[in-house]
Amino acid sequence: MIRRLDSACPPAPADGARTARSPAIAATQLSRPTPARTASPRPRSRRRWAVGAPVALSLVLGLWGVRRDGSLWRDEVVTYDMARRDLPDLAATLEQVDAVHGLYYLLMHGLFALCDDADPLLVLRLPSVVAGAAACGLVALLGHRLAGARAGLLSGIVFALLPPVQRFAQEGRSYALVCALVVWSTWLLVRAVDRGTARLWAGYTAVLLTACLLHEFAVLVAVAHAVVVPRTARPGWVRAVAVVLVGLAPLAVFSTGQSEQVAWIGGIGAVSWTGFGLIVLGAVCARLLGTPRVAVGRLDLPSLGLALTVLPALVLLVASLVKPLYVDRYVLYGNAGTALLAGAVLDRLGSGLGTRVVAAALTLALVPVTVGVRTPESRVDDVAAVEQAIRQAGVPGDGILYMPSRRRVWSLHDPGAVRGLRDLALERGPVASSTLYGTEAAVPVIRARMLTVPRLVAVRDPEGEPLDRIAQEAVKRDVLAASFEECDTLRVRGARVTVFARPGKC
Structure with missing residues (x-):
């Protein structure tokens, strides 16, 4: 009996010893698949596909028509102008205005310095193209981790196709x-x-703080995170967010002194509330229509997607009831939650013919929007068209007025468009005054200058826009009405360029 047991259970070999195996046993062991070697490549390759395909789609969409026929809109001109200022001039301007975008302007300043000979429009927009593709890949990774490879793939594709993205x-x-x-x-x-x-x-803290330093309203995502973080992880999350708030506090306090830069934001209208309500309705339906509840470390996709979609925008909307602050691009990242919910729902519906037909129909419905966002008409104005209209309307020796003064931004991209024209209201230029648009002279000076020219070009907002009530803008309108007559007006996207002359001199 003892010998039989010994033969059935041979002693373990000493360290470094090699045991002999029969050919039959060796063949049997070699023929069995090793789980670690055959199972891991498949999930890894599925994840690469789930992430890589949306990233590639985003890059294609981002590079397609990126120059937008050579047009810019006024906010992009501000980026272009600020990024090309010398560092001392940039720092002096940020002390006065737009500190909330200071880190972004600094990054773009470095990029323009590195790419001085490249196409300015490409330098201006390529960081956003790359960032959009990175966000797309990260959305796909989130969907993959929380609901599987196909949900990640679909979430990434949905995110890449969303019009705001x-x-x-x-x-x-x-x-x-x-x-x-x-x-x-x-x-x-x-x-x-x-x-x-x-x-x-630590990584979560550092990345979230960087996002907040690029734009303060990124901190609103902490509200969404607070809702979904499970109790067991809450101490770590609270410490991380506390560090973020402390790091953001100096910029937040400093930028409150520049609150006039958001004075242009109007109150919340019915369109904003209706649009937000539709988004919430869709997100809740996606949450309730069988979205798979797949938890990883007690954090699930449906709750995360719903929180990202709804809460940052809701907080900003409610705050806007006290002081208007809501602009949808400030919470662009909420679209990640929408994409996660949509991808999970599409995954749950399966890959049947009906699902493919619905997906194809929705994609085709987005084609006009996809084409439209790559045209100059997709923005509120077209600076290149304004510059061309000024060239066409003005002749050397004419005066030029910007009504309101912040529309001087239309001439910052290409100063050659106004060469030979005299800026009748300007006191100090944007760089000299450390401002975005320059400072204007006192009312008597503007009036006297206007009365010295027989002809001038007025660069104005379209009809129906609110009129600024400050004294400098009022005197421009009064002198034009009393001492000039309108000769001709060129209407371009977002602007009017009008030639005024003394009566009978058109």
Whole structure:
């Protein structure tokens, strides 16, 4: 009996010894698949496909028509002008205005310095193209981790196709970069909740703080994160957000002294509330229509998607009841939640013929929008068209007026458009005054200058826009009405360029 047991259970070999195996046993063991070697490549390749395909789609959409026929709109001109100022001039301007975008302008300043000979429009917009693709890949990663490879793939594709995402992925402003960083912070949050390592919490803190320094309203994503973070992970999350708030506080306090730069934001109208209500309705339906509840570390996709879609925008809308602040691009990253919910629902519906037909129909319905956002008409104005109209209307020796003064931004991209024209209201230029649009002279000076010219070009907002009530704008209108007559008006996207002359001199 003892010998039989010994033969059935041979002693373990000493360290470093090689045991002999029979050919039959060796063949049997070699023929069995090794799980670690055959199972891992398939999930890894599925994840690469789920992430890579949406990223590629986003890059194609981002590069398609990125120059937009050579047009810019006024906010992009501000980026272009600020990024090309010398660092001392940039710092002096940020002390007066637009500090909230200071980090972005600094990044763009460095990029323009590196790419001095490149196409300015490409330099201006390529960071947003890359950021849009990165955000798309991160949305796909989130969907993959929380609901599987197909849900990740579909979420990434939906995100790339959303019209607001397509628009700001081609725009020389910070919103695509902020969106990418916010989605990245959300991805790190999911992993930190799952693993709870100090390294992941530190990464979440650093990325979220960077997003907030690029644009302060990125901090509103913390409200969405607060709702979905499970109790077990809440201490780590609270510490991380506390660090973010402390790091953001100096910029937030400083920028409150520049609140006049958001004075243009109007109250919330019925259109904004209706649009937000439809988004909420769609998100709630997606949450209730069988969206799979797949938890990773006690954090699930449906709750995360709904929170990202609704809460940042809702907080900004409610705050706007006290002081108007709501602009949809400030919470562009909420589209990541919409895409996650949509991708999970499409995944749950399966790959049947009906699902493919619905997906194809929705994609075709987006074609006009997709084409439209790549045209100059998709923005509120077309600076290139305004510049051309000024060239056409003015002759050397004419005066020029900007009504209101902030529309001087239309001439910052190409000063050659106004060469030979005398700016009748300007006291100090934008760089000399450390402002965005320059400062204007006192009322008597503007009146006297206007009365010295027989002809002038007025660059104005379209009809129906609110009129500024400050004294300088009022005197421009009064002198034009009393001492000039309108000769001709060129109407371009977002502007009127009008030639005025003394009576009988048109």
